Amino acid sequence: MRAVVVKAPGPVEALEFAEVPEPSPGAGELTIDVAYAGVGFVDTLFRSGAFDVPTPFTPGIEVTGHVREVGPGVAGFVPGQPVAALLNDFGRGMRAGGYAEVAVAHSAMAVGLPDDTDLAHVAAALVNGVTAWMALHDLARIGVHDNVLVLGASGGLGSVAGRIAAVHPARTVTGVFGRTPDGPSATDPWTRTLGTDGLDGIAPGEVDVVVDPVGGELSRRAYQLLAPFGRLVVLGNASGQEHPVTTDSAWLGTRQLLGLSLGGVAHLVPDRVTAALSAVVALVRRDVLREPAPAVLPLDRVADVHRALEQREAPAKTVLAVR
Structure with missing residues (x-):
């Protein structure tokens, strides 16, 4: 072949x-x-x-x-x-x-x-969709009252995570872009969009869930915005820099640091992977996820x-x- x-x-x-x-x-x-x-x-x-x-x-x-x-x-x-x-x-x-x-x-x-x-x-939609689904549902346990902040929103994983957060369901979904995004489209999931400098306009305690495929200094800044019991879910390290979050900051801020490497854990949680895969496929087929x-x-x-x-x-x- x-x-x-x-x-x-x-x-x-x-x-x-x-x-x-x-x-x-x-x-x-x-x-x-x-x-x-x-x-x-x-x-x-x-x-x-x-x-x-x-x-x-x-x-x-x-x-x-x-x-x-x-x-x-x-x-x-x-x-x-x-x-x-x-x-x-x-x-x-x-x-x-x-x-x-x-x-x-x-x-x-x-x-x-x-x-x-x-x-x-x-x-x-498969890899990004399943990763985002498991991050939001299995780890962050997203709820209707959560304000979600997605780093790297212009990338494939960040974009899909924003869409899944918007439909399953979050109170608000904010996308953080490395550059000023183009004008909104009918498929955009964002309640608002920000450049990386826009984090300065978010008050500490305003964010419940951070989806982070980026790492580095942006990750640290986003973590500091989490409310008590807030969750930072690490999905990658596009910046090539360490995620500078300390155990003391988790303890003193009553925040959670979570991570997901789908390729490394899939064989240990096959039922969760199958369920996420089925859910994502169904959302795409029904045009609920509205992926371009x-x-x-x-x-x-x-x-x-x-x-x-x-x-x-x-x-x-x-x-x-x-x-």
Whole structure:
């Protein structure tokens, strides 16, 4: 089968096309004829060597397509069935593999889809949607009286987190942007939008939940705005800086510091992942989440997509048409 392979970490030129053996499912697994593979900034980190992953490997951690074959012990899936799957259960060993004609997923990381599903649209929402859902529901336990502050609101994860907070439900949802955002659109979830300097206008104690994929000084400033029993949920470190939050600040301010690394914990909480995946897919299908339609490019353009992501010139989400 045809696949994109990284033989050694490096720049976009490390993405090579190759003919590789078609995988077979093991116990608890299924193979998928991939229709669309989502592309996120994290894929560029895997490719460049920011994470220590064994090579050669095929990137891609979110796919939609059709079940090809089911392995021993798998129930609820049949060949030919439309399906969505996450491929970032790294606690079971190296997975990924979405940039290929056939991918292998664990059955706990997959959900069946109705025949009329827009596979490209669903593929665009999987990783960010499930991460945001679990952060807000399983960790922050968001409620109707919560004021939510989303850092990195212009990014894919921040944007999805804002949408999920708005519909499930929060009192207010404030997005913090690295640059002045464009004019509002019909799909914007924000009660208000701020630049990073706009945090100075928020009073301490005004925020109940901070969603933080950014880290660094912005994280520290946001944490200081939390009300008693407020929650900072760390989802990443786009700034490349440490999250400078001390245990004393948690103790004296009666605040909570929480974190979620979906790829590292998925194998330990499979039921939570499946529930989140089902919820996100349902929200997208019903157009409740109102995610913008992704850009769709052929697999041959994968290097262009990675380059645009690294240069911060990519659209909100791009999916690769594999077949």
